[in-house]
Amino acid sequence: MxxxxxxxxxxxxxxxxxxxxxxxxxxxxxxxxxxxxxxxxxxxxxxxxxxxxxxxxxxxxxxxxxxxxxxxxxxxxxxxxxGSLYKFSESKTVVDKNNISVMNYNVRLFNLYKWIPNEDVEENIVSFIKQEAPDVLALQEYHPRESTKLSFYKYKYEKLLGKNKKYGQAIFSNYPIVNSGSIEFPNTFNNAIYIDIVKSKDTIRIYNIHLQSLRIDPKLETLTTKESEKLFNGIGNTFKVQELQAELFLKHKSNSKYKSIICGDFNNTAFSYVYKQVKEEFKDTFKEAGNGFGRTYNFKFFPMRIDFIFTDPSFKINAFKTYDVEYSDHYPIMTKVSL
CATH class of the missing domain: 1.10.287 (Helix Hairpins)
Incomplete structure (x- = not known):
């Protein structure tokens, strides 16, 4: 010195x-x-x-x-x-006839309240999904008026919450759904849903989790000291709620006899307690086959990866991609896996 x-x-x-x-x-x-x-x-x-x-x-x-x-x-x-915050390796892509493609996407109600000043957002989202054609599609902040436009999927399960049951979570599948259900979280419109699909002779469980929202205003530069303190305390309280929700999910998952894939918007990062608890021994598909920062949330100050797809250790991760399409405040992610 x-x-x-x-x-x-x-x-x-x-x-x-x-x-x-x-x-x-x-x-x-x-x-x-x-x-x-x-x-x-x-x-x-x-x-x-x-x-x-x-x-x-x-x-x-x-x-x-x-x-x-x-x-x-x-x-x-x-x-x-x-591990590394930024993955310098190229995205992994392995062609396998047994691949199952799984997409996770928080669609923010298909822009129901016109957060994005574009009249074509709903159509753009549906066209994007149809073009990428994932075998399984997990949606958070889903709005049912779009269900008919996603009719190119053979099967679906949705759980609608909120006032007049206007929004919630949904999973669409090209594989038969033999069982489905919802894990209710107390005092919130967030929840987790699941489906059991059959591919060949295998039954696979797909979870779709939406943990408690942070409700962070991207315009943080306008915060006063008092508002910053309120925001800090609010985030801490939100994390407490997320921990309870993760516990409810894990209790449910522990009773499942099937190999699982976990999709979701965690509203938290890979450096969090809930990430570690939910992931357990599972594989993070971005870490296995992705590249770059893998950001999934449109937060201008730094890259935030808060949406994840985890798989049971029995799966091989053959591909991962984060899509840079701005039809929501989240970016869609997709992985291809095989048993």
Whole structure:
């Protein structure tokens, strides 16, 4: 520190703070939000903390200063715990006659309330789905008026909630559905649904989960200090609710005898407690076959991956893709898997 100039000392101090916060965030997946609500909020900021530490590392590398070791050390620990934030490898694509393609998409009510100033959003979503033609389609924030336009699917199960039962979750399938149901979450319009499909001689369970929404306004630059504190506390409370919902889901899943695929909008990142709890020993299809940041939510400040598809370890992950289509505040994701 003695050999550093004043500006460099300030930079290293900032570097130290950011590195410590990132290091602290690594324990978030291990801590129950019910007990550590404030710390659990850190999980949302892990992507930006990683990016900041990468920038500090590059800064000290250019300066040829040993201070680069601080961020390098913290980033290395994070890599072994979570893997890389950005996947540099190309998307994996394996052609297999036994492939099942599964798409997950939060369609935000097909733009029912005109959040996007475009009259063709509904038609664009349906055309996109028809073009990509997933064998199984899991939709969150589904609105039933579109059900007839998705009639190219042979089978479907939907669970509508909310006032007058106008919206909810749905799963469409080209494989026969032999069983279906809903896992109700208390005091909310969010829930989880499931179907059992038959492919050849195999019965496979498909889950579609929508955990409690964060309700973050993307225009965060307009927040006052008081509003920021309210937002922080609100996110902590939301994570507590998500933990309860995850527990209800896991209790249900533990009674299933079938190999499962879990789709959903978790409203939380891969650095969260609920992600770790729901994923358990399952495979994250993005980590197995995706590339890039894999962002699934249109949040302009940093890439957020809050939508996931997990598979039972028995599945081979043969492909994964995140689609950069802006018909919702979420981006659709699709994987191809085989037993």
């Amino acid at each position: 003695r050999k550093l100039k004043f500006f460099e000392k300030v930079m290293f101090l900032a570097n130290s703070v950011v590195a410590f916060i990132l290091l602290l965030s690594y324990i978030v997946p291990l801590l129950s939000p019910k007990t550590f609500a404030a710390i659990s909020v850190l999980g949302l900021g892990v992507p930006i903390l990683i990016l900041l530490n990468v920038l500090f590392f590059v800064y000290w590398l250019v300066k040829i200063k040993k201070q680069l070791l601080l961020s390098l050390f913290v980033l290395t620990i994070g890599y072994f715990i979570f």
